[in-house]
Each structure stands twice: as structure tokens, then as C-alpha cells.
Amino acid sequence: MAPHLSTFRALVAEQGAAGERFQLTVKEMNAQDLPEGEVLIRVQYSSLNYKDALAVQPQSRIVQRYPHIPGIDLAGTVISSEAPQFQPGQAVIVTGFGLGVSHFGGYSQWARVPADWVVPLPPELSPAEAMAVGTAGLTAAMSIDALERHGLEPSQGPVLVTGATGGVGSFAVALLAARGYRVAASTGKAAEQSYLRELGAQEVLSRSELQREAVRPLEKQAWAAAVDPVGGRSLAFILASIQYGGAVAVSGLTGGGDIPTTVHPFILRGVSLLGIDSVYFPLERRYALWERLAKDLKPTGHLDRIGSRRISLEQVPEAVESILSGQLKGRIIVEV
Incomplete structure (x- = not known):
């Protein structure tokens, strides 16, 4: 099925009345709902960060426009690309830049992003392991x-x-x-x-x-x-x-x-x-650090120890409460 005819699921944050908590709901969307970008990605995994939790709090003002799809990390495979450096089926990572803040994020089965936000997945890491890192x-x-x-x-x-x-x-x-x-x-x-x-x-x-x-x-x-x-x-x-x-x-x-x-x-x-600013850190240095993370941590088994918990899109709202209350240990991987 052509991408523009397909639908996909995403966790959408919607603004309620002034001062009220935002509503987080899993909804069906289509490709036309996505923002502009050269690379369309089938997202497999995302993760939960403190910034993701803040993005759905009315007082934080991290996100300026709603409805919005949070998720500042994603790992998946390329569906289509207008950029020659990325090919359909290629495993990739996106973190930082505007993802999940000014641009729809990783809590979505599909994501469309600018090509200069995308990093090839190091061969030593699986998509899930990459999101344990995030x-x-x-x-x-x-x-x-x-x-x-x-x-x-x-x-x-x-x-x-x-x-x-x-x-x-x-x-x-x-x-x-x-x-x-x-x-x-x-x-x-x-x-x-x-x-x-x-x-x-x-x-x-x-x-x-x-x-x-x-x-x-x-x-x-x-x-x-x-x-x-x-x-x-x-x-x-x-x-x-x-x-x-x-x-x-x-x-x-x-x-x-x-x-x-x-x-x-x-x-x-x-x-x-x-x-230390991870949002606009230069792309060319990101890949070198991803390779270093894979080299240093893969043999230790610590990736599984730190990122041992996995949740679904539907479980994200409850997990947001745990990270805001300081109860989170290690990392939470979101299966998209």
C-alpha cells in the first residue's frame, strides 16, 4: 500500500482548558498529518525522557502548539527518502533537534523528519538497544x-x-x-x-x-x-x-x-x-559517539540492565507520572 494511503497509530497530546492536564490518547492518523521532511520512517521504538514528561505538562511551555505527538527519540527503518544518503529499509536513529518538541516525535508508528536529523543505526546495536540509550x-x-x-x-x-x-x-x-x-x-x-x-x-x-x-x-x-x-x-x-x-x-x-x-x-x-546540549549537537559527531556507546557498553551487558523495562504507547501516560515523581530507575523503552 502506498504510504500516503496508509494509516498509523500515534500518541497525541491535546490541550484542554487552561491549567488542566493535557489529554494523551492513542489515535489513528495518516501521512498527511505529518510535518514536512525528506525522510519517512517506520518507527519501531522510542523511549521516555524527563523532557517528554515535561512536554505534556501545561506549565512547562516546552511545546508551543497542540495537538502534538511527543517523543524526543526514535529508532526504526526508512520507508522512503528524498535524500540520497538514506535508502528504504535502512535502520536509523533520530534524537534531538526539534523532534518531539517543535516537530512531531517518536510516539508514532510513522515519522517524517529532515534528513539532517537522521543518524544511521550502528550495526552493533538493535533498534531497541538504541532506544535504551536514546x-x-x-x-x-x-x-x-x-x-x-x-x-x-x-x-x-x-x-x-x-x-x-x-x-x-x-x-x-x-x-x-x-x-x-x-x-x-x-x-x-x-x-x-x-x-x-x-x-x-x-x-x-x-x-x-x-x-x-x-x-x-x-x-x-x-x-x-x-x-x-x-x-x-x-x-x-x-x-x-x-x-x-x-x-x-x-x-x-x-x-x-x-x-x-x-x-x-x-x-x-x-x-x-x-x-552539555544534546539538542543541536553536530550530526557528524553524533555518529562517532553512537559508535563509542556501542563499543563501550555492548560487551558489558549494561544496556539490558539499564533499559530493562518496555511499555506500549497506551502505558506512556502512567509512566510519565513515575518519571515526574522521581521514581524511574534506568530507562523505559516504548514499543511503537
């Missing part, structure tokens, strides 16, 4: 890559990972351990110590140890670097505790957007704060 794993890989470009090496000392049971944190722990780093993992979930140690953490800290009521301009030097997808008040303590010349790669703000810090770590210890 934006979270890519962000972790970007964070470690930024720290290593800054000069980080395993011999320099332990690396702190905050929010360690979340998607970015879990992958950061596993990737750092696989590359020979000593990892200190911070979490608010005391029951998940064994999970973090299985991923490779040598030390597990309580979240409260980083959230000091009073942070001195400079604390005792504790870590060579940090991967921080949390931000907020704890980042002030982390910056004050990084070793001389070290760096913090920050990629999130679940702990808040304000940092009650001083300039002292930057001008007296030469500490650097490295911002």
Missing part, C-alpha cells in the same frame, strides 16, 4: 567526551555522577567504569546501591551529602570531575569540591536552575563548568 545515553557520552577533551584521565582521581539511577546518570556510571575511571555515584534512592555497583560504581553517596545548607567558597578537593544532570543547589557544593583544574559537565536542571555559588572555584582552582 538521548539520555547520548548525553552521558557527550558529557564524558567533553570532560576528556578538557583533559580528564582515569589516573587523576574519582569522577562524581549525580542523579545516578536516572537515564543520564546510569549511562554515565557505566561508561566511566567501562573506560577505567573510579566512579562515585550520588542518588536519593538508598535501595539502589546494588544497581549502581553492578554498573561499576565503587562508591555510592546519598544525595543529601551534596545538598549542604551552607557551602563554603572552597570545600575539600574530592573529585577530579563530575557528570551532573541535576543542577541546582548541589552543583554549588560540587564546584567547590572539584580538584584543581577539574571540570563539571552539566546537562540538566531537575534540581533547579539556580546555582548559589561564588567565583572562587573558577578563579582559585581553575575549575571549569562545561554545558
Whole structure:
């Protein structure tokens, strides 16, 4: 059947009355409903990210127009392409750019996207494994890559990972351990110590140890670097505790957007704060990091450990509540 005659299922977010929760409903759609783009993809899997949960909250204003199909990640096969670099049947990944935010996303059996958003699926990964990684794993890989470009090496000392049971944190722990780093993992979930140690953490800290009521301009030097997808008040303590010349790669703000810090770590210890943006990260560097993720994680078995839970489109609304309440561990793969 020709693509323009076919229908497909998608999870659609629709805006209700002012201040009310958005409605999330699985609906039948057709190709004419999709936005413009050179590549039409049959989506097999997506994933659930904190940003996906925020996209269906009226107060977040992440999405500007509704009805909308969320999902900032997708993996599938090309149905048709106007771009010569992609052929029908080719396995591909799309993450970031406008997917699931300004452009219909991955919670849909079909997606049409610009060709310069598309990355070929590394042959070592299945589509499901790629979505176990998704934006979270890519962000972790970007964070470690930024720290290593800054000069980080395993011999320099332990690396702190905050929010360690979340998607970015879990992958950061596993990737750092696989590359020979000593990892200190911070979490608010005391029951998940064994999970973090299985991923490779040598030390597990309580979240409260980083959230000091009073942070001195400079604390005792504790870590060579940090991967921080949390931000907020704890980042002030982390910056004050990084070793001389070290760096913090920050990629999130679940702990808040304000940092009650001083300039002292930057001008007296030469500490650097490295911002990580997975949305517009250059395409040519994305594929190299996807290959690195496959090489470092595939042999460890951690892909299955981190992305062990799968849900259907119909189960996404319930899962959104779990991620917003901080109950999620690892990654959730959405079977489309």
C-alpha cells in the first residue's frame, strides 16, 4: 500500500482548558498529518525522557502548539527518502533537534523528519538497544567526551555522577567504569546501591551529602570531575569540591536552575563548568559517539540492565507520572 494511503497509530497530546492536564490518547492518523521532511520512517521504538514528561505538562511551555505527538527519540527503518544518503529499509536513529518538541516525535508508528536529523543505526546495536540509550545515553557520552577533551584521565582521581539511577546518570556510571575511571555515584534512592555497583560504581553517596545548607567558597578537593544532570543547589557544593583544574559537565536542571555559588572555584582552582546540549549537537559527531556507546557498553551487558523495562504507547501516560515523581530507575523503552 502506498504510504500516503496508509494509516498509523500515534500518541497525541491535546490541550484542554487552561491549567488542566493535557489529554494523551492513542489515535489513528495518516501521512498527511505529518510535518514536512525528506525522510519517512517506520518507527519501531522510542523511549521516555524527563523532557517528554515535561512536554505534556501545561506549565512547562516546552511545546508551543497542540495537538502534538511527543517523543524526543526514535529508532526504526526508512520507508522512503528524498535524500540520497538514506535508502528504504535502512535502520536509523533520530534524537534531538526539534523532534518531539517543535516537530512531531517518536510516539508514532510513522515519522517524517529532515534528513539532517537522521543518524544511521550502528550495526552493533538493535533498534531497541538504541532506544535504551536514546538521548539520555547520548548525553552521558557527550558529557564524558567533553570532560576528556578538557583533559580528564582515569589516573587523576574519582569522577562524581549525580542523579545516578536516572537515564543520564546510569549511562554515565557505566561508561566511566567501562573506560577505567573510579566512579562515585550520588542518588536519593538508598535501595539502589546494588544497581549502581553492578554498573561499576565503587562508591555510592546519598544525595543529601551534596545538598549542604551552607557551602563554603572552597570545600575539600574530592573529585577530579563530575557528570551532573541535576543542577541546582548541589552543583554549588560540587564546584567547590572539584580538584584543581577539574571540570563539571552539566546537562540538566531537575534540581533547579539556580546555582548559589561564588567565583572562587573558577578563579582559585581553575575549575571549569562545561554545558552539555544534546539538542543541536553536530550530526557528524553524533555518529562517532553512537559508535563509542556501542563499543563501550555492548560487551558489558549494561544496556539490558539499564533499559530493562518496555511499555506500549497506551502505558506512556502512567509512566510519565513515575518519571515526574522521581521514581524511574534506568530507562523505559516504548514499543511503537
